[in-house]
Amino acid sequence: MTPAPDPARHMLITGRAALDAEGLIAAPGAVLVRLHGLVEGSPRRVRCELLAVGPVAEVRDHPLAGVAERIDRPDAVLVPALVNAHAHLDLSHLAPRPFDPARGFVGWIEDLRPGRLGEREAIQAAVSLGARMSLQGGVTVVGDIAGAVGGRASSLAIEGLLGTPLSGVWFMEFFAAGARQQAGLDGLQAAWPEAAAVANVCDALRPGLQPHAPYSVGLPGYAVAAGIAKAAGLRLATHLAESPEERRLIRDGDGPLRDFLVSIGVWDEAIERQFEARRREVAADWPGRPLSAVRYLEPVLAAARTLAVHVNDCDDEDLAVLARTGTSVAYCPRASDYFRAPEHFGPHRYREMLAAGITVALGTDSALCLGPEADPARAGDAARISVLDEMRHLWRRDRTDPYTLLAMATVNGARALSLHAQGATLRAPVGSAISGVLAIPAPDVSRDRPDLALAAALDADAPPELLAIGSL
Numbered sequence: 001m002t003p004a005p006d007p008a009r010h011m012l013i014t015g016r017a018a019l020d021a022e023g024l025i026a027a028p029g030a031v032l033v034r035l036h037g038l039v040e041g042s043p044r045r046v047r048c049e050l051l052a053v054g055p056v057a058e059v060r061d062h063p064l065a066g067v068a069e070r071i072d073r074p075d076a077v078l079v080p081a082l083v084n085a086h087a088h089l090d091l092s093h094l095a096p097r098p099f100d101p102a103r104g105f106v107g108w109i110e111d112l113r114p115g116r117l118g119e120r121e122a123i124q125a126a127v128s129l130g131a132r133m134s135l136q137g138g139v140t141v142v143g144d145i146a147g148a149v150g151g152r153a154s155s156l157a158i159e160g161l162l163g164t165p166l167s168g169v170w171f172m173e174f175f176a177a178g179a180r181q182q183a184g185l186d187g188l189q190a191a192w193p194e195a196a197a198v199a200n201v202c203d204a205l206r207p208g209l210q211p212h213a214p215y216s217v218g219l220p221g222y223a224v225a226a227g228i229a230k231a232a233g234l235r236l237a238t239h240l241a242e243s244p245e246e247r248r249l250i251r252d253g254d255g256p257l258r259d260f261l262v263s264i265g266v267w268d269e270a271i272e273r274q275f276e277a278r279r280r281e282v283a284a285d286w287p288g289r290p291l292s293a294v295r296y297l298e299p300v301l302a303a304a305r306t307l308a309v310h311v312n313d314c315d316d317e318d319l320a321v322l323a324r325t326g327t328s329v330a331y332c333p334r335a336s337d338y339f340r341a342p343e344h345f346g347p348h349r350y351r352e353m354l355a356a357g358i359t360v361a362l363g364t365d366s367a368l369c370l371g372p373e374a375d376p377a378r379a380g381d382a383a384r385i386s387v388l389d390e391m392r393h394l395w396r397r398d399r400t401d402p403y404t405l406l407a408m409a410t411v412n413g414a415r416a417l418s419l420h421a422q423g424a425t426l427r428a429p430v431g432s433a434i435s436g437v438l439a440i441p442a443p444d445v446s447r448d449r450p451d452l453a454l455a456a457a458l459d460a461d462a463p464p465e466l467l468a469i470g471s472l
Contacts, residue, residue: 009035010068013437013467014056015078016445017453020426021407027450030059031078031426031437032068033468045167045204048470050434053426071467073439077453079406080424081140081436081466083168083413084387086237086309086330086363089130090123090147090157091115092385094368095375099338105243106256108339112368118149120156127160129376130367130385134166137386138438138464141424141472142168143237143307143330143363143417145210146195151175152187155195162202167435167471169417171210171237176221178261178268184217185224192228204471206419207232213239214293215249215257216266219274222297226304235418236306237330241293241313244344250275251290286317294318301325307416309363312341314349319356328359328416331408333390333397335365350408351400361416362387362408373463387413388440388464395458402454410435419472436470 011033018029032052037045052062059065094115100107117123127144134142144166146157153174161170172195176184196207209225211217217225217238229236241247248255253275261267279291289295293313300306302325309330311322322329331350342348350360364385367374376383391405410424414435422428424435441462442453 010051010064011035011071011437011468012059012065012068013071013073013078013439015073015076015439016442017450018053018078018426019406019454020080021403021411022425022427023403024450024453025053025426026055027453028056028074029078030054030056032059032062032065033434033437034064035468045165045202045471046469047433048436048468049431050426050428051430073465073467075441075443076439076465077442077457078426079438079440080410080426080434081438081468081470082138082387082409083141083361083417083424083435084134084139084364084385085143085307085361085413085416086332086365087130087134087142087144087385088147088366089127089134089142089144089161090117091126091366091368092130092133093117093122093126094366095377096370096372097368099340101340104256105245105339106260109260116147116149120159123149123156124160124163127157128164131161131164131166133367133374133376133383133385135466135469136382136463137384138388138440138466139386140166140436140466140469141413141417141419142166143208143413144168144170145237146170146172148173148175148212151180152184153191155191155198158195158198158205161205162198165469165471167204168419169206169208169235171208171235173210173212174221174225175212175216177216177218178266178271180266181218181221181270185221188224206234208235208237210237213242213246214296215246215261218271219300222300226300229304236300236304237309238297238306240297240308240311241318242310243312243339243341246293247313250293250296289317292318294321298325301327305418310336312336312348313345314353319349319353319358322353322358323356328361329353330361330363330416332363332365332369333393334371335369337393338369354404359412359415360408361413362390364390382463384463386464392458395455402458405458406454414472423470423472433472434470435472436466437468439465439467
């Protein structure tokens with residue numbers, strides 16, 4: 001016998017204002033939702049249906065308001081639950097740590113490697129911890145990197161994610177460069193069918209592929225990933241244009257990253273030939289221009305829908321390549337500043353990317369790059385991994401328009417992950433599934449200036465409160 005689905009639960013949530021990336025909806029505002037659990041025995045997800053949003057008095061008149069649980073947050077703004085376009089939840093067991101600029105990005109990689117987990121239970125516990133911290137931060141939708149295990153593609157992190165309430169996209173990470181290129185591709189071909197089978201258990205978590213980065217996956221590896229993605233209609237993600245070490249390796253073929261690849265037995269002549277061939281191709285089109293990471297991967301970006309993560313290093317031509325290939329960008333502001341990218345490349349060009357029509361979403365990267373709020377040992381049950389903290393960082397640093405920041409943390413994140421973007425708003429058609437409802441404290445806002453409520457929420461340090469969890 002098929003188990004009966006959970007009964008619906010209705011919630012009437014009121015707050016100082018209801019708003020989304022398109023602007024203010026009502027102040028005071030109210031949101032009425034209906035929550036459905038999936039059939040018992042399947043991975044636990046919740047469908048959050050939007051029934052009404054608007055002024056409190058109007059929403060209270062809805063026919064279903066009378067049976068709804070009442071939740072009042074008079075000093076908070078109500079917004080859609082957030083989308084984290086780039087996370088490494090399997091690294092959530094590692095506490096935030098300082099970055100040593102003297103050792104640079106390669107030194108950081110060397111320090112990280114011993115902390116990567118290899119056992120099923122430990123990996124799944126780390127992912128579960130990261131999911132709890134994400135929910136604590138108001139994130140219900142995630143683009144999570146299912147990290148390679150022992151250097152080989154693995155479904156272990158995916159299995160861990162299935163047991164959480166999060167929805168979104170998991171990206172299977174793989175390495176396949178130089179002397180280990182064929183072994184990496186063989187590992188991908190072996191792991192991918194298993195991962196796809198795991199993914200079929202839950203359609204709220206969609207599959208994707210993550211060739212790690214241009215220095216750790218050769219062009220043949222990217223071609224294999226692009227082929228799989230194109231055939232199955234999947235999204236690719238890759239770290240791109242992240243560090244000065246990456247720039248130097250791709251532009252000049254030397255530096256600390258090459259030394260590191262030599263030291264672990266990866267570097268060989270095939271890598272060198274790939275870089276050199278692309279340098280000649282680019283020089284033929286733009287004489288005198290050095291090869292950048294974005295231009296190196298342009299054929300891949302043109303071949304498959306790609307989410308480029310970081311893109312700290314981006315000149316005008318790189319920006320044009322991203323725009324004409326339809327590449328989305330996951331910008332992780334605190335990680336970028338953590339690695340001191342602005343000192344090497346200047347301010348990140350996320351606003352110029354947005355102006356050029358590029359979808360720019362917010363990500364957190366791993367817990368290692370974040371602040372004390374991401375350390376469970378210090379923050380306890382309140383520990384969080386949240387793009388709200390990325391929004392606050394950009395608001396305080398750049399004074400970026402608050403609604404632009406909310407778009408980057410909601411609808412742009414959904415678009416970057418090829419999910420239903422309207423579900424990351426509070427203006428979806430009645431009965432549509434949304435990502436959930438989040439309350440962000442916005443104290444000391446005059447009731448005759450509701451337009452300032454979102455800015456006040458970004459000025460505050462108080463943690464958000466996830467009132468309704470949904471899935472896209």
